Amino acid sequence: MEKIEFNQLQEKLFHEKLDNGLEVYILPKNGFNKTYATFTTKYGSIDNHFIPLGKEEYLKVPDGIAHFLEHKLFEKEDGDVFQQFSKQGASANAFTSFTRTAYLFSSTSDVELNLETLMDFVQEPYFSEKTVEKEKGIIGQEITMYDDNPDWRLYYGIIQNMYRNHPVRIDIAGTVESISHITKDLLYECYGTFYHPSNMLLFVVGPVDPVKIMTQIKANQSKKHYDSVPEIKRRFEAEPDEVAEKKQVLKMNVQTSKCLVGVKAESNEQSGAEMLKHELTLNMMLEVLFGKSSENYHELYSAGLIDDSFSFDYSQEKGFGFAMVGGDTNDPDRLAEDLEKMLLLAKEGNVFTTENLERTKRKKIGTFLRAINSPEYIANQFTRYAFNDMNLFDVVPTLESITVDELKAAAAKFIAQERITVCQVVPKK
Amino acid sequence: MGVLSESILDVNGMKLHIIPTEKYKTNTIVFKMKAPLDKENVTKRALLPHVLQSNSKKFPTTSLLRSYLDELYGATFHVDLGKKGEYHVISFSMEVANEKFLSDSTPLLEKAFGFLAEVLTNPNIEGRTFNQTTMDNEKRSLKQRIQSVYDDKMKYSNFRLIQEMCKEEPYALYVHGQLEDVDSITSEILYEYYQQALAEDELDLFVVGDVKSEEVERLAANLFDFKKRTPKLIDRKGDLNTSDVKEIKEAQDVKQGKLNIGFRTNVYYGDEDYYALQLFNGIFGGFSHSKLFINVREKASLAYYVASRLESHKGLMLVMSGIDNKNYDQAVSIIKEQMKAMNAGEFTEEEINQTKAVIKNQLLETIDNARGMVEILYHNVVSNENISLDHWIAKMDQVTKDEIIKVAGKIELDTIYFLTEGAEQ
Numbered sequence: 001m002e003k004i005e006f007n008q009l010q011e012k013l014f015h016e017k018l019d020n021g022l023e024v025y026i027l028p029k030n031g032f033n034k035t036y037a038t039f040t041t042k043y044g045s046i047d048n049h050f051i052p053l054g055k056e057e058y059l060k061v062p063d064g065i066a067h068f069l070e071h072k073l074f075e076k077e078d079g080d081v082f083q084q085f086s087k088q089g090a091s092a093n094a095f096t097s098f099t100r101t102a103y104l105f106s107s108t109s110d111v112e113l114n115l116e117t118l119m120d121f122v123q124e125p126y127f128s129e130k131t132v133e134k135e136k137g138i139i140g141q142e143i144t145m146y147d148d149n150p151d152w153r154l155y156y157g158i159i160q161n162m163y164r165n166h167p168v169r170i171d172i173a174g175t176v177e178s179i180s181h182i183t184k185d186l187l188y189e190c191y192g193t194f195y196h197p198s199n200m201l202l203f204v205v206g207p208v209d210p211v212k213i214m215t216q217i218k219a220n221q222s223k224k225h226y227d228s229v230p231e232i233k234r235r236f237e238a239e240p241d242e243v244a245e246k247k248q249v250l251k252m253n254v255q256t257s258k259c260l261v262g263v264k265a266e267s268n269e270q271s272g273a274e275m276l277k278h279e280l281t282l283n284m285m286l287e288v289l290f291g292k293s294s295e296n297y298h299e300l301y302s303a304g305l306i307d308d309s310f311s312f313d314y315s316q317e318k319g320f321g322f323a324m325v326g327g328d329t330n331d332p333d334r335l336a337e338d339l340e341k342m343l344l345l346a347k348e349g350n351v352f353t354t355e356n357l358e359r360t361k362r363k364k365i366g367t368f369l370r371a372i373n374s375p376e377y378i379a380n381q382f383t384r385y386a387f388n389d390m391n392l393f394d395v396v397p398t399l400e401s402i403t404v405d406e407l408k409a410a411a412a413k414f415i416a417q418e419r420i421t422v423c424q425v426v427p428k429k
Numbered sequence: 430m431g432v433l434s435e436s437i438l439d440v441n442g443m444k445l446h447i448i449p450t451e452k453y454k455t456n457t458i459v460f461k462m463k464a465p466l467d468k469e470n471v472t473k474r475a476l477l478p479h480v481l482q483s484n485s486k487k488f489p490t491t492s493l494l495r496s497y498l499d500e501l502y503g504a505t506f507h508v509d510l511g512k513k514g515e516y517h518v519i520s521f522s523m524e525v526a527n528e529k530f531l532s533d534s535t536p537l538l539e540k541a542f543g544f545l546a547e548v549l550t551n552p553n554i555e556g557r558t559f560n561q562t563t564m565d566n567e568k569r570s571l572k573q574r575i576q577s578v579y580d581d582k583m584k585y586s587n588f589r590l591i592q593e594m595c596k597e598e599p600y601a602l603y604v605h606g607q608l609e610d611v612d613s614i615t616s617e618i619l620y621e622y623y624q625q626a627l628a629e630d631e632l633d634l635f636v637v638g639d640v641k642s643e644e645v646e647r648l649a650a651n652l653f654d655f656k657k658r659t660p661k662l663i664d665r666k667g668d669l670n671t672s673d674v675k676e677i678k679e680a681q682d683v684k685q686g687k688l689n690i691g692f693r694t695n696v697y698y699g700d701e702d703y704y705a706l707q708l709f710n711g712i713f714g715g716f717s718h719s720k721l722f723i724n725v726r727e728k729a730s731l732a733y734y735v736a737s738r739l740e741s742h743k744g745l746m747l748v749m750s751g752i753d754n755k756n757y758d759q760a761v762s763i764i765k766e767q768m769k770a771m772n773a774g775e776f777t778e779e780e781i782n783q784t785k786a787v788i789k790n791q792l793l794e795t796i797d798n799a800r801g802m803v804e805i806l807y808h809n810v811v812s813n814e815n816i817s818l819d820h821w822i823a824k825m826d827q828v829t830k831d832e833i834i835k836v837a838g839k840i841e842l843d844t845i846y847f848l849t850e851g852a853e854q
Contacts, residue, residue: 009454009530031452033432033793080727086718087779089786091794108793109786137730144685145733145751148582253682254580256573293495301491302562307570308479309577328573359499366503366526369454375797428682 001214006393009372013393014210016218020226021198023386024217026210027378033108035206036375037115039122040383042201043194044099045172046319051233053192058235061190062181064174067096068139069187073103073122075131081121090114098168099317100387101194102380111208112216119202119220125191127184140176150254150425157248158324158423162264164244165237168320196229197221201386203379236319241266242418247336251428258425259332261339263415265321272389275316276398280364281410282314282323284402287360289346290325294356296342305335318388323414332424340420347415349408357404364399431819433796435635435806438646442655443632444810447642448802454530456538456638457799458545461807462519462630465663466599471517472571472606473614473622478508478519479567480559480619486551489560494548501540502526506548510604513811514697514742515663517604519630521545522800527639538640539648546652552623558616559623568611575608586687586848587749593677594691594844600743631660633810637799662813675844680851687848688760690748695839698741699814702839704825705832706746709840710739711784712776712833713767714748718783720767720776721748729763731756742811746840754850761845768842774834781830789822 004013014026045067049060074081074094085092090107103122107114146152156171163169173179204213243264270278290296290312300306310327325343329335345351371377382392438445464474488494498504504525511518525541528534553560578584588603595601632655636645696706714721714737725735735750752760770776795801796818809815 008532029452031450032797034790034797082717082722083783086716086787087783089790091716091787091790106790106794108790134730138726138733141685141731141751141753142733144753145583147684150580255576256580291495291499293492293499295492298490298492301566304566304569307573309573328577330573359496362501363499363503365531366455366501369502369526369530370505370524373453373455373799 001210008396009393011372011393014214016214018197018218018221020221020224021196021228022221023201024214025201025203025382026208026213027203027205028208028210029205029375030207032207032375034106034375035108035111035204035208036104036106036379037118037202037204038102038104038379038383039118039202040100040102040200041194042099042199042387043101043190044097045170046098046167047194047234048167048170049235050193052189053196053229058233059189061186062174063170063178064139064172065182065186065190066101067173068135068179068182069190070094070096070101070103071135071139072127072132072187073125076121076124076126081117084117085114088114088117096172098172100384102383104379106375111206115204115213115216116220119217122195123224125188125195127187129184132182132184132187136179136182139173139179143171143173143176146171146173150252150258153250153252154258154260154423154425155324157250158260158262158421159322161245161248161421161423162243162262162322163320164240166239166320167236193232197226198229199232201383203383205375205379239267239320243421245421247422248424250423250425252425254425254427256328257330257332257427258327259329259335260324260326260423261336261343262421262423263323263343264419264421265316265414266419267319268321269318270316271318273394273398275388276385276390276394277402278410279314279316280395280398281402281406282414284357284360284364284399285346285407285411285414286312286314286323286325287363288352288356288407289342291360291363293359300335300338305329305331305338332426336422336424340422343415343420344417346411349412352404352407352411354404357402357407361399361402365396368395368399431817432793432822433802433805433818436642440634440646440649441653442657443634443653445646445649446633446635446806447640447645448635448637448806449640449642450637451639452797453527453638453799455524455526455799456541456636456640457803458523458525458541459635459800459803460521460545460549461633461635461810462626463513463516463633463660463810464626464630465661466512466515466517466602468599468602468607470622471602472610473619474517474519474626475510475604475606476567476571476611476614476619477623477626478510478521479570480563481548481552481623482506482508482521483563483567484553484560485547486553487547489553497544501537501544502531504537504541504544506544512600512604513807514740515599516742516811521549524799529639538638538644542648542652550653554620558620561616564616564619568614571605572608572611575603575605575611578603578605582683582685582687582848583749583751586689586846587747589679589848590689590691590747590844590846593675593846628656629658629661631658631810633807635803635806637802674842677844678847678849680849681853683848683850685751686754686757686850688748688750688752688757689846690764690842691844691846692746692748693841693843694739694744694746695841696836697744698808698812699816702832702836703741704821705828705836706739707788707825708781708784708828708833709771709836710737710746711788712780713737713771716784716787718780718787720770721764724763724767725750725760729759731760731763741808757847757849772834772837774830776830776833778830781828781833785826785828788825792818792822
């Protein structure tokens with residue numbers, strides 16, 4: 001077991017890669033009551049076209065199947081895993097993103113018992129035709145719940161504007177129609193391909209003894225047999241750099257309009273330190289441009305175009321990336337126009353100064369310290385970073401290394417007219 | 430020492446709560462102002478914190494104010510509003526890095542305190558009025574905030590249930606105030622209300638982090654000087670109880686129906702049977718092992734979410750679910766059946782123990798978060814009680830099956846609200 005120390009942060013991280021390929025990380029957090037553990041596979045909604053384990057041909061699976069599988073893994077022949085966790089005083093949950101599916105629990109007692117339950121339920125699937133059919137009703141309601149949610153529709157709307165072919169454009173939960181094609185055999189096929197330990201990461205954070213926890217995890221894993229498997233083959237169609245649609249207007253049952261302006265990243269295969277630097281630089285760029293202390297924010301707010309729902313974000317994974325800026329507004333067309341102008345002006349670089357860079361660095365460093373108060377943040381983000389060959393604990397030194405010239409260069413490269421798109425939600429009446 | 434301990438001091442018109450802990454990389458400061466909810470002032474109270482947080486005399490624009498916070502290693506500062514029973518609570522919260530985790534060792538806690546005092550007590554006024562541009566901007570934002578409840582159907586249906594159920598009570602007021610009152614609030618009126626609120630509200634300042642009590646006390650005493658006051662209390666037992674069950678259906682252009690059901694529990698935070706009520710709620714609908722989740726979602730496959738929660742200071746239990754419009758009758762009848770089952774004592778010792786374990790876990794997890802700690806401690810302020818978390822947990826652990834059945838007998842169905850698909854009336 002390897003021990004990695006972060007002196008400035010006063011944290012120690014323990015790591016080991018097990019014989020079956022599983023990556024295990026343990027971060028002791030004294031003073032906390034709860035232990036939080038995530039067991040995550042590098043398998044999300046975008047992995048819909050791949051060669052199933054033991055097969056030769058590519059298979060395209062129904063939209064929403066990774067999320068469906070996440071739901072179904074909680075059900076076993078003898079009942080529901082939620083029940084078991086709560087009998088053990090824990091609360092369990094799971095989520096599916098574009099690139100990951102995570103199963104988790106948190107508990108303030110019986111940590112070892114709960115950890116055993118977590119590993120076993122994720123590694124012992126039980127799917128039947130009957131329970132698969134029943135789940136379609138439940139997930140159908142999850143999908144209609146999001147259909148009525150204007151922020152959700154706006155978010156997917158802008159991603160669909162950006163991507164023509166890439167499966168990031170597909171709703172993670174799929175549609176009522178697409179999930180009707182899911183069968184137990186398809187679930188087993190996805191499970192077999194993506195839930196091998198070598199495609200997974202287990203993270204435990206809390207008031208734990210790392211040696212004891214690692215010993216327990218190894219004992220549990222050594223009882224289970226896994227053949228070594230070839231690398232997973234996923235297929236993604238080529239994606240043009242320019243956006244698929246310049247503008248989309250969704251008419252919904254709302255009283256206030258909403259507007260998002262998106263910038264699609266040029267396609268890239270970045271990972272590791274290069275990706276970390278790129279992602280942090282673009283987040284810093286957005287903060288300088290649109291943060292509450294920025295000129296732009298002041299201008300938009302004074303003009304009555306935005307309110308406190310205004311936000312911005314840049315996110316990137318292997319094969320796709322995008323920035324979004326916007327919020328609720330009285331004048332969605334003028335907001336779109338102003339935001340686009342502000343972005344194109346930033347491309348010229350004059351807005352970036354040593355002063356606003358240094359101030360934003362401080363802000364980002366403080367934000368990171370605040371984030372790592374949260375065991376949930378640490379486990380989930382560490383996993384996301386690790387799946388992209390990055391290290392969460394490199395965030396502060398990387399932020400510190402960013403220069404004004406790098407910021408200017410990143411903005412000049414990232415922002416381009418043909419990669420800007422607009423999505424709006426407006427009242428029906 | 431208990432699982433959560435605070436020291437409480439009277440300092441210049443407010444109560445100072447200090448909760449020292451080494452587990453965070455940041456320090457948290459929360460200032461709370463509490464007053465009885467009333468129609469006359471609710472909109473002013475909703476506007477006031479947003480005007481105050483925009484700028485101050487020393488930081489006359491939002492850009493300057495926010496730049497200063499960025500310099501303090503991205504100290505966060507935000508305001509929010511809440512209803513705790515029939516009280517309206519304004520919170521100003523700050524979180525600032527603990528400099529021991531930074532390469533730069535400027536003392537940040539003192540600066541954060543200074544900042545909070547500046548915003549609260551040195552506003553950007555001209556004579557006896559707030560800056561007009563700030564007023565205009567914040568009135569516009571407030572209107573949008575009030576309207577936005579309509580666009581989030583989950584929030585909207587909960588809001589409508591409360592509005593119908595508590596029609597004759599102040600609790601029906603929306604936490605962000607009333608749209609029709611915004612325009613009439615002038616700078617003069619708001620400034621007058623600001624002075625009144627600072628003079629009359631019950632004030633509490635919470636400080637959580639790796640801090641020294643003497644230092645916090647010194648900072649608070651030097652920076653804040655409010656007048657002594659006797660907080661206004663309301664008689665919470667005066668709640669209305671109607672004998673008839675109200676059933677309200679509202680049609681809108683929605684795909685999913687939203688079912689919200691309100692019960693009167695007739696039990697309040699601090700009551701002897703409050704702990705039994707917590708168990709009742711946990712077994713009935715609070716968790717994913719509860720009767721509602723099992724029967725409405727897992728067995729009948731009708732919903733993705735279905736849960737109940739308590740409003741402890743108002744004596745309410747609220748059930749919410751998203752269902753297909755055609756399944757209304759079936760969902761309501763399953764929920765009523767589960768209520769009957771609870772009354773008839775159809776739950777096992779195992780369910781009781783499971784629920785106790787999960788409630789305890791939830792509380793201990795909540796206090797891993799600084800804001801969570803503050804919210805738990807604030808229950809005592811709202812109810813004028815002094816219940817330690819250890820005592821709370823011990824009392825909850827002792828609850829028997831008979832006590833849960835007894836408390837079930839006190840719970841009354843009041844209103845069923847359904848937002849359903851159709852042409853708007």
